[in-house]
Amino acid sequence: MTTGALLIAAGTLGLATAPSAAANEPLANPSITVTGGCAGARTLVQIYWHSSNEASIHWTLTDTDRGDGRPPVLRMNAVGADGAQPFVFSTGETAAVLHGDTVSGGEDTWNPSDIAQFRRLQIITQNGNTASGVECSTTKSVYNFSRVAYHYSLDQIDNEYEWGAEGPSTFDCSGLVYHSYNRVPDLPSDWTRKTANSYYSWAVGEAANNESDNSNLEPLDVLRVPASERQVGDLVFYEGHVGFYAGDGRLYSALNETAGIGYTSVDILTRQDQYYYRIVGVRSSTSS
Numbered sequence: 001m002t003t004g005a006l007l008i009a010a011g012t013l014g015l016a017t018a019p020s021a022a023a024n025e026p027l028a029n030p031s032i033t034v035t036g037g038c039a040g041a042r043t044l045v046q047i048y049w050h051s052s053n054e055a056s057i058h059w060t061l062t063d064t065d066r067g068d069g070r071p072p073v074l075r076m077n078a079v080g081a082d083g084a085q086p087f088v089f090s091t092g093e094t095a096a097v098l099h100g101d102t103v104s105g106g107e108d109t110w111n112p113s114d115i116a117q118f119r120r121l122q123i124i125t126q127n128g129n130t131a132s133g134v135e136c137s138t139t140k141s142v143y144n145f146s147r148v149a150y151h152y153s154l155d156q157i158d159n160e161y162e163w164g165a166e167g168p169s170t171f172d173c174s175g176l177v178y179h180s181y182n183r184v185p186d187l188p189s190d191w192t193r194k195t196a197n198s199y200y201s202w203a204v205g206e207a208a209n210n211e212s213d214n215s216n217l218e219p220l221d222v223l224r225v226p227a228s229e230r231q232v233g234d235l236v237f238y239e240g241h242v243g244f245y246a247g248d249g250r251l252y253s254a255l256n257e258t259a260g261i262g263y264t265s266v267d268i269l270t271r272q273d274q275y276y277y278r279i280v281g282v283r284s285s286t287s288s
Contacts, residue, residue: 025058025106026046026058027046027048027056027058027106029048029229029231030046030047030048030058031047031048031049031055031146031147031231031278031280032046032047032142032214032223032278032280033045033046033047033213033214034047034123034140034142034214034217034282035213035214035215036123036125036138036140036284037062037064037072037125037127037138038125038126038127038135038136038137038138038286039064039065039127039135039136040063040064040065040068040070040072040127040128040135040136041061041062041063041064041065041072041073041074041125041126041127041136042061042062042064042072042125043059043060043061043062043074043123043125044059044060044062045057045058045059045060045076045121045123045142046058046059046106047121047142049118049144049146049147049231049233050109051147051151052117052118052144052147052148052150052151053080053111053115053116053117053118054109054110054111054118055078055109055110055111055118055121055144056106056107056108056109056110057076057087057106057107057110057121058104058105058106059074059076059104059105059106060102060103060104061074061096061102061103061104061125062101062102063101063102065127066101068127068135069132070127070128070129070132070133070134070135071128071129071132072125072126072127073095073096073124073125073126073127073128073129074095074096074123074124074125075087075094075095075096075123075124076121076122076123076124077121077122077124078110078111078112078115078118078120078121078122079118079119079120079121079122079141080115080116080117080118080119081115081116081117081119081185082115084122085112085113085115086112087107087110087112088107088112089105089107117148117151117185118144119143119144119148119185119186120141120142120143120144120186120281121141121142121144122139122140122141122142123139123140123141123142124137124138124139125137125138125140126138136286136287137286137287138284138285138286138287139284139285139286140282140283140284141281141282141283141284142280142281142282143186143219143280143281143282143283145181145184145187145220145279145280145281146231146233146234146235146278146279146280147232147233148184148185149177149180149181149183149184149233149244149279150180150232150233150244150246150252152179152180152183152184153176153177153179153180153244153252154252156169156171156176156179156180156254156261157252157261157262158260158261158262159171159260159261160257160260160261161254161255161256161257161259161260161261162257163257166178166179166193167179171254171261172254173196173241173242173243173253173254173255174193174194174195174196174198174199174242175193175254176243176253176254176261177199177235177242177243177244178191178192178193178194180244181279186281187220187281188219188220188281190220191220195240196237196238196240196241196242197239197240199235199237199242200237200242200272200277202222203222203224203235203237203277203279204224204277206220206221206222207222207223207224207277208224210223214282217280217281217282218281218282219281219282219283220279220281221279221280221281221282222277222278222279222280223277223278223280224275224276224277225275225276225277225278226274226275226276227274227275227276230245230276231245231276231278232244232245232246232247233245233278234276234277234278235276235277235278235279236251236266236271236276237271237272237273237277238269238270238271238272239269239270239272241253241269243255245266245276246263249265249266249267250263250264250265250266251263251264251265251266251268
């Protein structure tokens, strides 16, 4: 196992030291973990969305075909409302080129260039570089749907509850979820209005299709999350009701005609089950 990586940026070369011990620690409770790569190169990237504009990132890059003369390469970009900003490793460079078996690193609280909305993380893994020739390349775009939707839902706090309404100023519980996600840029067109119970059935079905390493996640998908790993923005389902987990044991939802839209205890109603559901998206492409 190597303790360093050769970094490339803007056509220049520089030898970098290994990431700090803290940066090498995997995230204890990532919002999503995705794997990627192609012949000779493999990546594992963990993302924890702190909010709609900040994340922690941990990555591992592995050479799976040593001796072919092509070093694996990892690049990442944070994509906001105004386009892509470069991922900056702890060395200040934007790409890692591996020499050896495995190298890893990360960023604790990352908001590159102070972007207002961290809409997605673009992960590019390739086997080879300009000097060796590129054998293959994969790109995965990982979307921050859950935290961005929750961010939009907060615009409706203190508005009125109305059965069957989906905005723009009155909502029922599933109408608030539908409206909030519908405002998220890049959300696939198959996001449709459903009742709370229908959203629950959809979420359960989507989560059941996931491979254990999330290798088959789709542009609109769902992760089933144990209560011990719940995060702000996850959906909480009850019989006939749905809302957003708001942290600190709270539910944020269009509650009823009396309470309107706001916060209450997440345990105020009997849940459908003990899981939370996180809406995510991953788009993948490969070239060779």
